[in-house]
Amino acid sequence: MTTSPAPAPEPGTxxxxxxxxxAGLSGIGAAVHLQEEAPGTSYVVLEAREASxxxxxxxxxxxxxxxxxxxTLGFDFAPWPRAEAIASGPDILEYLRDTARQFxxxxxxxxxxxxxxxxxxxxxxxxxxxxxxxDTGERTTWTCQFLYMCSGYYRYDQGYTPDWPAREDFGGTFVHAQHWPEDLDLTGKRAVVIGSGATAVTLVPAMAEAGADHVTMLQRSPSYVMPLPGRDPIDGLLRKLLRTDRAYRAIRWKNIKMSTAxxxxxxxxxxxxxxxxxxxxxxxxxxGYDVDTHFTPSYDPWDQRMCLVPDGDFFASIKAGRADVVTDHIESFTPTGLRLRSGRELEAxxxxxATGLNLVPLGGIPFTVDGERVRLPERVAYKGMMLDGVPNMAFAIGYTNASWTLKVDRVSSFVSRLVHHMRTHGFTTVTPQLPDTPMATRPFIDMQSGYFERARSELFLQGDQAPWQLQNHYAKDAELFGDVLADPALELRRSGATAGATSRP
Structure with a gap:
């Protein structure tokens, strides 16, 4: 990315x-975009765990x-190869690793x-x-000219667990969905799943299928649950008529338009x-099921993310008598289950x-710029991917109202083209700069989901005008993430340059 020799790294770096x-969905996609759109750029992907x-x-x-x-959750450059539109975790993992190997x-x-x-x-x-x-605590140092954070926005090592009274008194097995034990046998067991989000509605039919005697989903308040076909009804037809890549693009655009609508x-x-x-x-x-109590939220659709269930399997488990839903509050745990605020006892x-996640912006990493700590809640996000005043750093955060990858693909393509432009024209620094006139700000993510609410004070902000305002609209973002030179908010500099060598395209 530089036109003159860069200073040699310190010994050991x-x-x-x-x-x-x-090295998850975002990181693998970012690497492919970098290879394809910024050829010749050297890169490394850091992964904290032992697997991608x-x-x-x-x-x-x-x-x-x-x-x-x-x-739409699959990459734009790697067609999803299977017939299932809603796919299992192992199949998605295989797809990710196959893509990483292929490229x-x-x-x-x-x-x-x-x-x-x-x-x-x-x-x-x-x-x-x-x-x-x-494992060892040993530390090394990597230096780079551009840092791209693709670590998502929640803590992998810790799920959110409320402080329920007397939980230690429970004599059965208590687990958090984020840390599922491999040896847990559900055969003949009475199970209670606490929560009402995507994880809960996924677990209920799966646990019933795994041999649980009965599964109860215990929720404080309902979520919107929508059934959809497990396989796209026109995918098979298009695959017969078109090449795989063309069929994939056609289905992808159809689903983008449908979800947007x-x-x-x-x-x-x-x-x-x-x-x-x-x-x-x-x-x-x-x-006669009490739909209004158990499936009618107090908020509007998409104030929180909707729960999608393939082929209505969650509803089918209830209809078959293998599962049910209880809407109530936990008073306390008991040795044999849960006591609810209504006075009801749930044996388990x-x-x-299945109570959600703990958010941690940018991997929880402390950032400093020329010795000054970057306070994230004071920064405004540029295009939902960079922070004002922070040079040469981007992050990948997907849509909250559509597939994660749709936004991340846009961001990774923009980052790659920006890196290529800087390298080609000798720029070493790119920094988003706020407009000279005051701009109103609000939380970066304004959905009402619990895990966003709990992390509100730790997240950066968004503005009330482009390119500082999130659009959450794939088609509109095509223009926003188009020409890397079209926005005066990006300040480009060359090493050692004076203000006269600064470029605001």
Whole structure:
């Protein structure tokens, strides 16, 4: 990325043009985009764990699957090869690792390498990243000219567990879905799943299928649960008529348009959308089921993320009598189960907390710029991918109202083209700069889900105007992430340059 020789790294350090943090869905995609759109750029992918795949390698609970269709959750450059639109965790993991091998990304991954601190030197125009081996504690240093954080936004080592009274009194097995034990036998067990989100509605039918005597989903309040076909109804036809890549693109665009339309309808006509979702639930549940209590949230559709269930398997488990839903609050645990606020007792052999995640922005890594600590809650996100005043650093965070990868593919392509432009034209530093006039700000993610609410004070902000405002709209983002030179908010500099050599395209 430089036109003059860069300062030699300190002894014991290793240097690359771009350092990618995280070898999950985002990191693997970022590496491929970098190879294709910034050829000749050296890079390494740091992965804290011993295997690639991120979420899809770590989460092992029964029935784990995508909560978006794979034609949009899959990469734009690697067609999803299977017929299932909603795919199992193991199938997604296989797809990710096959993609990494196909494009040679697997040769660039450094495992057991956790980034623990990052320091930017304006004089050297590079990041120094402290990297720790989680097993030994041994530390090394990587330097890079561009740092790309692809670590997601939640803690992999710790799920969110409320402080329930008397939990230690429970005599059965208590687990958190994020840390599922491999040897847990559900055969003949009475199980309670606490939660009402995507994990809970996935676990309930899977645990019933795994031999549990009965599974109860215990929720404080309902979520919107929508059935959809496990296989795309026109995918098979298109695969017969078109080449695989063309069929994939066609299905991908169809699903993008459909999901966008559903989201827009939810925001513009929430009462209509509520009625449609309720009608579906009534059709799939037993006659006379109390839909209003258990499946009618107090908030509008897409104020929180919806739960999608392939072929309505969650509803089918209830209709078959293998599962049920209880809407109540936990008063306390007991030796044999749970006591609810209503006075009801739920007996259980196994209690599973599907109570969500703990968010940690940018991997929890402390960042400093020329010796000054970067306070994330004071920074505004540029295009939802960089922070004002922080040079040569981007992060990958996907859509909250659509498939994660749709946004991340846009970001990774933009980052790669930006890196290529800087290298080609001799720029060493790129920094988003806030407009000269005051701009109103609000939380970066304004959904009402619990894990966002709990982390609100730790997240950066968004503005009220482009390119500082999130659009959450794939088609509109095509223009936003188009020409890397089209935005005066990006300040480009050459090493050692004076203000006269600064470029604001």
């Amino acid at each position: 290793q240097h690359v043009d771009v350092l990618i943090v995280g 795949g991120g979420t899809w390698d770590q989460f092992r609970y029964p029935g784990i699957r995508s909560d978006s269709d794979m034609f 040679g990304v697997d040769q660039h991954i450094r495992y057991r390498s956790r980034a623990v601190a990052a320091e930017w030197s304006g004089e050297q125009a590079r990041w120094s990243v402290a990297v720790e081996n989680p 559903i989201y827009q309808l939810s925001r513009k006509r929430p009462e209509l959308m509520k009625a449609r979702i309720r009608t579906q639930a009534v059709k799939l549940l037993p006659a 052999d196994v209690v599973v907390a």
